[in-house]
Amino acid sequence: MSEMKKNQNDQNQKSESDVQIPLADLIKIRREKVLKLRELNINPYPYRYEPTHHIDKVLKDFDALAEKEEVIRLTGRIMLKRKMGKSFFAHIRDMSQAVQIYLKLDVVGRETFDLFNMLDLGDIIGCEGTLFVTKTGERTLRVKSLELLSKSLHPLPDKHAGLTDVETRYRRRYADLIINPEVREVFIKRSRIIKIIREFLNSRGFLEVETPILQPLYGGGMARPFTTHHEKLDMDMYLRIADELYLKRLIVGGYDKVWEYCKDFRNEGLDRLHNPEFSMIELYWANADYRDIARMFEDLLRHTVFTLYGTYKIPYGDHEIDFEPPFRWMTMIGSIEQQTGVDFTDLSYEQALEKAKALGLDTENLINRGKVIEAVWEAKVEKKLIQPTFVADFPVEISPLAKKHREDDRLTERFELFIAAQEMGNAFSELNDPMDQLERFLQQGKAIEDGDKEAQPLDDDFITALSYGMPPTGGLGFGIDRLIMLLTNQHTIRDVIFYPQMKDYREGTVPVSKILMQLLEEEQKKTE
């Protein structure tokens, strides 16, 4: 130990001009423990351990297990450690829960006691013993034997204050997960929600399929794509922005119910609600229209919420959202009239523009009638839709893949579902008339020329597919990350994505690998 101090002093002297990193000292102390353990013939990184229980199971069945004096083997990370002379209390946490363990010198013996004395917060151990309750009533494992399973070199965040710096939480998600158990709960729920939806769709006869992420032409949504290049083919390619066009080709091919869990990519700004890569589910159902889709979507959400929580009402921020069907259904134009008193049904582009201006909107980029109506709707209606509400019958100009409304060809059979003022899904009676689809693409082409960076390019092969004949089809897409936010009461998308997109590391930070590199060099010099 005195040698350790000398080393530190040496380092302080020789590196007076160097950068001092206190973290390096902390890591060095832990690294020296690794070397010391090896000297004692203890492998700090052994190969396996067989626990008998997860901690939550032990706590659940505690009385019975304690009564029977059953020998329990647990693994976990040391989160707290208190020395009491010739005994220790500590908390270890595994994937499920945390529990207190107790070590007594005269129970575990000198070797194990000294080993545990060397261990740090963050080390992963396996321990075996029986259960008891302490004087103060805490359920505890009395350790008889103990094994180090992995030595931790990096100190843990503060045991009480935790890790709150959002940047560090996202960049080092592992540290976030170690120290903030509620974070791991959110992601467990995320996994369960996806499983529930998958089972729901499979049980309804939908076939789960996979389509290309790497595409020669993007489409199926309004967004700017990421571009990339295939070297051997010498071909520019796009990362998909939506799965729609490939899934509909499968409907043409004869499948009548398909769906895909899609990772999509959009080259746009990122904020509370947007990550450049995100997840959607898209499904297509032959011989159905958008009303059928609405009923099924309602059912899917009802089922998911109820399976998860056993109730239809869940909190989101200040609101309580009620998922009990039927959800409210209103048309886009009708909802505008309800909020503003203006009926856009029979207004021309120029008349609509006038009304929009009168309502106080910036009308600069509103290049057609549909865009005007959409803008008014977004400004005056969207934020008010807290309880689940279908908004239906969008203008044809902003819905190039949706079938024209059976009663009004200025509109399409399309709905979006809104919950908590956020779009939770988008569905159409899919456009299956190849000639109409071609015309829509041509209109989109015009919009691109007019500077609309999100308009869709003409997809010749998709037109070819439709020309073979696609049955009447209802389609739906919904953002999984947004849904997870809603169902877990999270308010930023970064809290439901393990690794949200971040800019490159900041300057001035010293990576841990650099500290380890220095230690490695020191150790190699010593052995020479």
Next chain:
RNA sequence: GGGGGUGUAGCUCAGUGGUAGAGCACCUGCCUUUUAAGCAGGCUGUCGAAGGUUCGAUCCCUUCCACCCUCACCA
């Protein structure tokens, strides 16, 4: 992209125009049922980066970087 804010020890945070502090963590003692254990002692900093003003900058100014909030657009 526009506007506002933040960046100080491994973590959570104070603070000052004269090169910096607390709690936790860490190290050394004591303590065989503790509870954010306690007690005694100790170690720890490119004060986000670069430049400028100044005798002197962590603090004032400029630029840059990262993060957060917000507005505009996409899910």
